[in-house]
Amino acid sequence: MLQTSPAGLRRHALAFVLAIVVGLVLVFWHSSTATARDGALLVNPRQQATPEPKPKKVETRKAPAAAQPAKTTRKKATTPRSATRKPTRRKTRARVPSETAPSGSPPTGETRFVADEVIVRYRLAAAQPAMDALVRRLNLRHIEGRTFALAGITVHRYAIVGGSPVTTVIAALEADPTVVYAQPNYLYELAQAAAAASGGPQYALTKMAIEAAQAVTTGKDVPVAVIDSAIDVAHPELEAASVETADVTGNAPEPHQHGSTIAALIASRGTLRGIAPDVRMLGIAAFDVDAHSGAVNSSSWRVAAAIDRAHQWGARLVNMSFAGPKDPLIARSVAGMEKRGMIAVAAAGNAGPDAPPLYPAAYAGVIAVTATDRNDAVFAKANRGDYVALAAPGVEILGIAPGGRYVVSSGTSLAAAHISGLAALLLGRAKGLSATELLDALTASSHDLGDPGVDPIYGAGLPDAGTAISQFGS
Template sequence: MGKHRNGAASKRRGPAFGLLVAAAALVVSFAAARAQSIMSRGPNVNNINVGPRIAPTVTPSVSPNVGPRMPTVNLGPSLAPNVRYSPNLNYQDPSARGQGTSASGGPPDQSGNGRGTSRRSKKNVVVDSDRRFVPRELVIEVEGNPTDAEADAIARRHRLTRVQSQSFPLIGSTMYRWRIPDNRSVNAVVRELVADNVIKSAQPNYRFTLQQAAAEGDPAQYALAKLRLPQAHTLAHGDNITVAVIDSGIDVSHPELAGVIGGTFDALGSKEGPHTHGTGIAGVIAAHARLMGTAPSASLLAIRAFGVAGGGAESTSFVLLRSIDYAVSHGARIINMSFAGPEDPLIGKSLAAAAAKGVILVAASGNAGPKSPPLYPAADRNVIAVSATDAADRLFPASNRGGHIAIAAPGVDILTAAPDAKYQVTSGTSFAAAYISGLVALMIERNPALTADEVRGILSKTAQDLGPPGRDDQFGAGRADAFGAVTAVGAPVATATGPAPAGGPAQPTER
């Protein structure tokens, strides 16, 4: 009976039940074999997880610049890298090339993403450029008078080679001209230097060029009548007023300059002979033989800061700093700067210090034309910027324009001295600036207590208006009137009795 029951159950379960039983048997058999294998081998130590994986580099990577990355500073409008400061300036908006300042006001960071950075008052970082400054050179400012050991330590930290150094009492700092001995860019090294708390400022060694144009035209000294200089010379000649001429080499033996050279300084330490530009500027200011200068009795400091380069003459930030410092320390009351270049924070600092000591600063506006951005030092707020006019009172076409232009003076076809006792006819805002420097010497002789603001005000008030009515960006207040300005300085009182040039004010005479 039991046998019957088992057979019946088997029939009821069917083939599926048999397959299930067989599978279970296989699983049990495999498990037993696996257990036996594991027991015979022991634990697999290689698969033990002992904690987080540690990378081979056990210390954080340190960049060559071990100091913290400091914020960059934009101390003024950024100039495009391809700006040139010789007579023809080729300006391109930096935004058109994805370079220059970022939207937030700072230069692009090293990755080129243009993120802005914060502002620090004493540091300066500029956009790199091969054309605006000397390749692989820097001018570094350190406060006070550091020792050679301290300077050498800075050089080692930043991998630089010291070329030249000088203390500048005018601004209370020591300046170093250093060379980058490797392939780092000027901009990259400046960014590194501004992170060093020992360094007060760092910048490229900018290039500056003399502002002279091609010479041609009428050799007559038409400027004398335009400025009414003969009449002005009845009141003053610039006696004992020291005018520093920071320029190329001046022929101090020229007959036109006999007795007016009060001192010489070669900031370049060069062996070059006299140059046409510097000699011409000195002649415009103080000629007194065949020609008539603006201030024929002034005392000139002949400062060579520009050396011959290509078809012109060039200087740098460091050399100009030396020149300004020399001029101030040797009693210059007026500094003539017939050159132009980029905005230079260190030169701006020196000019501000000179102005604070009562020095009158005069500069050529530049010969880069109407599309040029402002050039310096003319655009500096402490400087009287001068544009140039011709014999018909038209603006010299290459003359720079802008809201910083203070006054205009003749600067086209100017007859002046040249090296080797010769003469030249030349053009440029350089010579217009020289006329104003000489005129200021006449004003200072008349009233030695005049301030720079008073000089600027008198020049503007007495100028002959040209161009659109009132002050404009081409002529400033207008063409200077030497007699009107010297008369306006102070007593003796003058009355109008004589004729004046067409369109000019009445010609006063003394009584």
């Protein structure tokens, strides 16, 4: 048996331990390598290597392009016009629509017109030299020409210089091919009788049940135009009312009783009580005192101008307390009002029960009003006819006159003003009402005064304001 010294034993022990350590290290290294190769090694993000910066892009400049040869443009050979000219067509004028209208000559016996004036409507295609020659031949002097918007036509007013009768001049004008028609410059009168010496309280307010309606509406801001004589806006009854004025006479007429009373019956805010005191009113002076006769009248030309002015101002309701003959120009203007949603109220006239219809009341679309007294009897001088739509108080009515005065008068003019005031109350309650809807509401509320149903004396009867307003809610 071999014996080993102590130093040798120590060397052998150290070698053995070293071999074991080396073996463990090799085992651990092999295991780590295998794990990393399988992709299961988790790495702390903070210890991740910073990615290498991307290489900078090297800028390379393109070599300048080789010069291109200049383009040459060759002018195309032109073909002579004679070779390409298209055959010309003869130009034709646009056809002007034919214009026709009934003769404007007044009926036999009609004398309510200006004795030395005529109104003429020419064809659109009429040549100026031809018109001038016609005027010279008939010895006429041109006064003015105007396009009436609501009538939709342009007409001219002439003075008859040679003294020829109006009917003769109209016949000669209408025989000329440049003329559509010609007519007189008709005259209109205010539909009010002479003032009475005394009167009573405003019985119309009770008769028409105005108080009940005013508890609901006062016609606030409803635009109402009054075509009449000039209004005295400084009268105590109208000082607090919203009244503007306009003049189509060109004469700046003085305030007059008729226009002032009509305005007060509708919009008074003083001692008297207007039917619709809060309306906005435009008083259009279309009537003036005639220098020769002293009568207060107007004409076709002025009335048509006043209707246009009412439309321009924005009137929703127009009171026309005057009357005259059938008139082609005014008929067209009234039709224009209806097309534009304007409501026209007019006096039936004071020519008597046997008189023919008066206008504008008798035109379609106009609310014609007759007059009654405090006992519901019809005014003795009132016109009658199928055109009468309603009745209202118009006998011995308290009104106003310039200078702060008060007067009592009668006539269908005053009845029309009362209905205009009531119509303004309805419009204050239902602003979108048409003329037909408004008349239907007034008719449905009316007390029948004559024969059962609508009759030529009273129309549908006397409206009840409270009942009429109640149709449009409480």
